[in-house]
Amino acid sequence: MAHYAVRESPPLRGEIPISTSKNAVLPIMCGALLTREDVQILNPPDLTDVHTLCSLLAACGCQVKKENGALILCARDFKNPQDEEDVRKMRASVLVLGPLLGRLGEARIPLPGGCAIGQRPIDQHLKGMSALGAKVRFDHGGVTLSGRLRGATIYLDMPSVGATENLLMAATLAEGITRIENAAKEPEIVDLASFLISMGAKISGAGTSTIVVEGVPSLHGTTWQPIADRIEAGTMACACAITGGELLLSGTRTEHLRSLLFKLSEAGIHIKDTPGGLLVFGRAKQPFEIRTMVYPGFPTDLQAPMMAVACKTPGTSVFLETIFENRFMHAAELTRLGAHIRVENRVAVVEGTPFLTGAPVRSTDLRAGAALILAGLCAEGETLVDDEAGHIDRGYCRIEEKLSAVGGNIVRLPDQEPDG
Numbered sequence: 001m002a003h004y005a006v007r008e009s010p011p012l013r014g015e016i017p018i019s020t021s022k023n024a025v026l027p028i029m030c031g032a033l034l035t036r037e038d039v040q041i042l043n044p045p046d047l048t049d050v051h052t053l054c055s056l057l058a059a060c061g062c063q064v065k066k067e068n069g070a071l072i073l074c075a076r077d078f079k080n081p082q083d084e085e086d087v088r089k090m091r092a093s094v095l096v097l098g099p100l101l102g103r104l105g106e107a108r109i110p111l112p113g114g115c116a117i118g119q120r121p122i123d124q125h126l127k128g129m130s131a132l133g134a135k136v137r138f139d140h141g142g143v144t145l146s147g148r149l150r151g152a153t154i155y156l157d158m159p160s161v162g163a164t165e166n167l168l169m170a171a172t173l174a175e176g177i178t179r180i181e182n183a184a185k186e187p188e189i190v191d192l193a194s195f196l197i198s199m200g201a202k203i204s205g206a207g208t209s210t211i212v213v214e215g216v217p218s219l220h221g222t223t224w225q226p227i228a229d230r231i232e233a234g235t236m237a238c239a240c241a242i243t244g245g246e247l248l249l250s251g252t253r254t255e256h257l258r259s260l261l262f263k264l265s266e267a268g269i270h271i272k273d274t275p276g277g278l279l280v281f282g283r284a285k286q287p288f289e290i291r292t293m294v295y296p297g298f299p300t301d302l303q304a305p306m307m308a309v310a311c312k313t314p315g316t317s318v319f320l321e322t323i324f325e326n327r328f329m330h331a332a333e334l335t336r337l338g339a340h341i342r343v344e345n346r347v348a349v350v351e352g353t354p355f356l357t358g359a360p361v362r363s364t365d366l367r368a369g370a371a372l373i374l375a376g377l378c379a380e381g382e383t384l385v386d387d388e389a390g391h392i393d394r395g396y397c398r399i400e401e402k403l404s405a406v407g408g409n410i411v412r413l414p415d416q417e418p419d420g
């Protein structure tokens, strides 16, 4: 539940500390269910998705504590979640399936419905679990998996990030050897595998399309610092490209952002790796073409922020979205600011315009919300971003504070009292 007032801003200048990755920390938190011992996660990002998962884990009987900025999870005794609402709030909750099944021999969750950016089925998760020997039963709007897991070869029809993570976790405690073929290669998968290895798991090949897991009888506790958020860093790099400033994105690694950085440099942005982080400077001057792909291709999560950049970049930029079927909802909202965008199925064509003007707009999903804030930074007058559903807080830690610290004209408006 948030509203932001954004105004045209001078070139952004200064340092933005990049938070710990949301998409790395969520599976790692679920991975804590694989051991009876304490798992300490350092610097978890202060995001509503993390809070939602904490309450879901607590509802499973996992102890959840915060100490000196670290999150300490202990799943000595735990059970399946009883309240289906907790699971429904967030798609990433599906990642408890693998650990629950691995440790308890039974897991049940409500089936996730469609979401704003598309259907997002979980068939690949279930197909993999079934190959590992789980019985899959659908009833009363949920899915129940049961059985003792044995290693197997699993071929994913598409390299799904979530399915790879779920199967990787389940396989750590399965008897024998599991091979996951056509696995996702995202940096968050490598981080999850390294975290599980630090708990005693035997995993090789993470970051390639074949991951091999040799099951072990149990895992032990660990302390882990997940990687920095490449999507937050990429969004901030886009903010710089829009205002033509100079930003140091501290704590970021260039290697995780190469596809974005290539595109930004095609657009005329300068990028330098420095000991303090990634230095980005300049304004986007040339149009670009983007095709979203699985890693190391261009991330779908940065398609919306890059579309905000394209709106004011001279020339015609083209976007092809190949991962999700309905991920151009921000285009209609950007058009309200004066952007010239045509969408045809999975293609969006953006004609850059020198003038955008502020207007009330609505955030339709997490990355769309960020894109609207970025566009507001280069639109004349005031852009009111209505994020009633709280999408932006799910994935960006205090975005208004980070942007205003480097010169962005953005404030979060106080919550309105309900009428009456």
Ligand code: UD1
Pocket (backbone or CB within 6 Å): 022, 023, 024, 026, 091, 092, 118, 119, 120, 121, 122, 123, 124, 125, 126, 158, 159, 160, 161, 162, 163, 188, 299, 300, 301, 323, 324, 325
């Ligand atoms: C993760 C990220 C999300 C990112 C996405 C793609 C987290 C918490 N979220 O989501 O930010 O946008 O990767 O990089 O890490 N699919 C199926 N069947 C399945 C699973 C997926 O058809 O069983 C399809 C989905 O509908 C989608 C595509 O595969 O079209 C990608 O999904 P997936 O890689 O699983 O994304 P998530 O793990 O949900």
